Amino acid sequence: MSDLGSTASDIYRNVLSVIExxxxxxxxxxxxxxxxQRASLKLIASENYASLPVLMTMGTWFSDKYAEGTIGHRFYAGCQNVDxxxxxxxEHARELFGAEYAYVQPHSGIDANLVAYWSILAHRVESPVLERLGAKNVNELSEDDWETLRKSFAEQRVMGMSLDVGGHLTHGFRPNISGKMFHQRSYGTNAETQLIDYDKLLADARAFKPLILVAGYSAYPRRVNFAKMREIADEVGATLFVDMAHFAGLVAGKVFTGEEDPVPYAHLVASTTHKSLRGPRGGFVLATPEYAPSVDRGCPMVLGGPLSHIMAAKAVAFAEARTDSFRDYAAKVADNAKVLAEGLLKRGATLVTGGTDNHLVLIDTGSFGITGRQAESALLDSGIVTNRNSVPNDPNGAWYTTGVRIGTPALTSRGxxxxxxxxxxxxxxDVLANTTATTTAAGTPGKAKYTLADGVADRTKAASAELLDANPLYPGLAVS
Structure with a gap:
């Protein structure tokens, strides 16, 4: 983070004074x-620190403008500046990722994924029905034909990574809308290596024949071969959709190239703009030309009015990500993750897959005799911010979990x-080894309550303070 000096300080002091x-x-x-945020070790893999220019761009009068529709084709007048x-x-998104088409309206990663799903349904289910019936749009369908189309939507299949091996809720998890929209089947990882087994995945896809094959992850600490994923999708007639919300910054920063870059292989790619990309909270979709017309109807198909002030901040963040300094940053994120993993392993921690080659590390807290929830809470008591996460075949389920997910993007931003x-x-x-599960009335280890040995939290905070003081957040910025 660069030191913007007294100018930014004056701006934020004045802004906060007005709010006050x-x-x-x-x-x-x-x-x-x-x-x-300045006083804690932020290790949540999905969080980062946006630059001051990105933060400032969000706080403008673009927030006041409705702009449903697309560039040059809005349902409201006076949208020339939004255009x-x-x-x-x-433009920045296309150039940054080498994509043919980019849609920057989604409000979040989940919204971006929903736009992608419904764009696939529109292209592969709705369009053929309309063409067969000689209709220009769904409004021209008879009631019987409309019911046929609706039933066709409901019969489609999606296949994504299982939640407990690193997938995301939106990859077909049944409590999520993605699991309710489609017939769903998950693919897992090899029981021994905890890595994606592409041969097993192919066999499962042949048997299930999904309309959509989802690649990407939320807590898988390894890279994905997207060339193989595309081969599998093509063989079973599926559309390959990649959710790169977590690792978009590593793609933008050219850490992931060749077969590890999803853009040349996927039909559609969706992402957030924060996390490793270090922009505002929001989403976007990249697509091949055949899917672009459907994606372009994201509003009103799935989305409400676009947030113009957030789109402006996305433009600034994409511009920042096209610089050499961002490429250097992305490389450090991956390098730092390896150091973090090696440091944990040599001190006796157990890691899912035995390490990492992206930006995140997943600690199996069972080796310390505690749940993920207990570990998360004990670490927070000590000034280390993480989030609990499931591990493969997690015995404690998705709420208590047996893992903690940590990542390097935020602290790498601090230097x-x-x-x-x-x-x-x-x-x-040190914190995890000194955390003990509190037993229940029945004498069995509890899943939420814990005891942290005396003095551990204080000494951890003191050591953390030295690291944080040497790497200040928004250096030179004073808001009071």
Whole structure:
């Protein structure tokens, strides 16, 4: 993060002063959030720190403008400046990822995934029905034909990575809308290596014959061969959809290239703009030309009015990601993750897949005799912010879990390098090794309550403070 000096400080002090005049509690909470983020080791793999230019871009009068529709074809008048914003953001996204088409309206990663799913349904299910019936759109269908189309939508199949081996809720998990939209089947990993078994995946896909094959992950600490995923999709007649929300920054930064870059192989790619990409909270979709017309109807097909101020911030973030400095950052994110994993392993921690080659590490907390929830809470007590996560065949389920997911994007943004991440590994193991599950009334280990040995939290916070003080967040920025 660069030091923007007194200019940014003056801006934020004035902004918070204005907010304080209306609702002082919000101004106070905003200041407190910066203080808390500065004082903690943020290791949540899906979080980062947006640059000050990105943050400032979100707070403008673009927030006041409705702009349903697409560039040059809005359902509201006076959208010429929104057209500029969306055009610039889409241009940067195409150039950054080498994509033929980019859609930057989705409000979140889940929204982006829903746009992708329904675009596939529109292209592969709805369009053939309309063509067969000689109709231009669904409004021209008779009631009987409309019912036939609706039933066709409901009979489609999706196949994605299982939640407990690193997939995401939106990859067909039944409690999520994606699991309710489709007939769903998950693919897992090899029981011994915990890596994707592409031969098994192919066999399962041949048997299930999904319309959509989903690749990508939320907590899988390895890279994916997207060339193989495309071969599998092509063999079974599926559309390959990649969710790269977690690793978009590694794609943008050219850490993932060749067969590890999803864009040349996928029909559609969806992502968030935060996480490893370090932009505002939002989403986007990349697509091949055949799917572009369907994706372009994301609003009103799935989305409401686009958030123009967020699209503007996406444009700034994409522009930042096209720089050499961002490529250097992305490379450090991956390098730091390896150091973090090695530091944990040499101190006795057990890691899912035995390590990492992306930006995240998944600790199996069962080796410490505690659940993921207990580990997450004990680490938070010690100033280390993580999130609990399922591990393969997790005995404690998705709520308590037996894992903790950690990532390097945020602390790398603060300037942490190899020495700092090795120290972070030491602190994590010290906390987990000194956390004990509290037994229940029946005398069995509980899943939520725990005891942290005396003095551990204080010494961890003191050691963390030295690391954090040497790598300040938004250096030079003073808001009070």
């Amino acid at each position: 005049g209306v609702e002082p509690r919000i101004a106070a909470a905003t200041r407190a959030e910066l203080t808390d 500029t914003v969306e055009s610039v953001a889409a 942490f390098g190899a020495d700092e991440f090795d120290k972070v590994a030491e602190l994590i193991v």
